[in-house]
């Protein structure tokens with residue numbers, strides 16, 4: 001099953017789904033930050049959480065969904081993703097309930113889930129408010145949302161380096177924690193907390209960073225487009241402008257990842 005040909009699916013989403021789908025076979029080996037973040041988010045779940053139905057939004061290759069199955073052995077975990085290729089990897093890992101779908105328009109019934117979980121996927125959606133509204137809709141009253149997303153300072157060094165070359169948007173404009181918080185409240189959630197933490201990762205050189213972004217399928221959105229598409233000369237100028245960790249003879253670079261973590265609850269009693 002695929003949603004890519006369905007009426008109303010934006011071309012940008014087709015590109016996102018293709019990009020992540022192609023990256024799927026090598027994704028786990030490259031996406032270590034996402035792996036660590038998924039486990040950290042699971043550790044934040046309340047001890048003794050009783051959940052029958054759990055939805056992993058933007059589940060990718062299913063690592064988070066599998067870890068959720070281990071953490072909540074009585075729960076039925078549903079892995080949903082826009083990219084069929086990602087879910088094929090999830091199926092290979094033994095996940096039984098995999099649904100191709102769009103987090104902004106979920107092909108799921110109202111009020112089914114006790115927990116909606118999402119690790120590092122919401123930032124690829126066009127409208128985070130729609131993702132939160134849809135999460136709210138499919139949660140049972142009293143159900144909880146736990147998510148992480150990239151925040152506004154993600155890849156700030158790369159963004160700055162491109163700014164030295166031109167005024168185009170080479171790196172996605174990710175939402176700040178405050179914007180994410182506002183979107184959650186607009187969707188109707190209660191008791192929400194949103195925080196953000198910076199993680200710095202070191203790479204052997206700019207090309208290694210770019211290869212990682214491409215390898216996890218995020219290159220079109222995160223400024224890692226190949227230099228053939230960007231133009232060799234402009235790419236070289238961006239590389240020259242990227243700050244080096246240890247001075248001019250050292251090719252190592254740092255990249256900042258701003259991880260926004262949010263927790264929210266659908267009210268148990270809602271006004272009629």
Ligand SMILES: C[S@@+](CC[C@H](N)C(=O)[O-])C[C@H]1O[C@@H](n2cnc3c(N)ncnc32)[C@H](O)[C@@H]1O
Nearest residue numbers: 020034058059060081082083102103119121124
């Ligand atoms: C960086 S991966 C994260 C995957 C997984 N959650 C993890 O922790 O490794 C982002 C995932 O979000 C999916 N995605 C992007 N936009 C989506 C949308 N609108 N609806 C559902 N999934 C989406 C992508 O296909 C991709 O698998």
